[in-house]
Amino acid sequence: MGPPGIKVPLALIHRLRRGGRGGGRGNNESNKTEGGSSSDKKAEGGSSHKKSEGSDRGGATTNKVEMDSLLGLLRIRIKRGVNLAVRDARSSDPYVIVKMGKQKLRTHVLKRDVNPEWNEDLTLYVTDPSLPIKLTVYDHDTFSKDDKMGHAEIEIKHLLEALKMNGNGVGNEETVAARVQPKRSNCLASESCVVWKDGKVTQDMCLRLKNVESGEVEIQIQWINLPAASKP
Template structure:
């Protein structure tokens, strides 16, 4: 395991136009993975445009790697159906966090970087990485692959574990994130 960068707080905000996997709807949930750490949202029943607004916390180490997501339809009597997958390269947010430290950005809102959709990512549209009152945040809409339709909105926040003002409970949350990675669940 590499050097600890900080905490990655991933808010799974919502889904749009998800695929139908039951009779007329689906019961979607999202599994998010970073390395050997895994976390899952709650199930939203009978909904193709779910709103989760759930924050999942991971410990982030160098090299940053990729955040992977899979969307599933919860089924009661058989295996859950796949509803697509997506990924986000975390290197841009890590680079932006380094830049914010160098520039000593601590108040207001400053756009640090823009990431454009290409063949290497799942972005639906351009995604901005900003420093908002000292916190580095990326909002991204991701297109689900291996499925006929669907998009997921994420808000990704990188909390510097060495900055006590940005993470008042940083040590406790970091221990929890490390414990989650060992147990494989949130």
């Protein structure tokens, strides 16, 4: 069962059994390639005419997830961007895409803002925790290809290690299970703490974007157990 205080919607479990989709505005790799022009890539450009979730160009449903290989869900809250790069005349129209394996989720577009506040939850299903999780920021353009505004990788190994504590010796008070320092092998801009509180384990991160002149993205990740799921 999930940690106390976390209710996993039955509808989400049923969707995972049928089609294996995570939550959020995006869908799996069946979406058209991110960074394409608006005419080629309506789903990525914020158009109201984007394809329905879970369908590809041939109308096939997404690959099914075997429930016996499902470890749990990873909820990623995209909080805000800080000092993002300017890609238009004076500002940018940023949105975020998160990819893990064949899953691809995205936030909405915020117009003319290099310090956007999305506060949007994206939920991935996890069958293999070793798969990289890539976060990429794009600038939405109406008549041309969407510009990249940097990328970063999200590491969940410290979160999973804290889960092995299973909350032993942890009450309702906030308890820091691990402190992760920024270094070359990660994308952290500052210290990141894994925290147990009220039966939940979360990790706040400030990610420094790569391959761009400036920009950081603040996120929070949280693991959600599912009934009958394998342990990570």
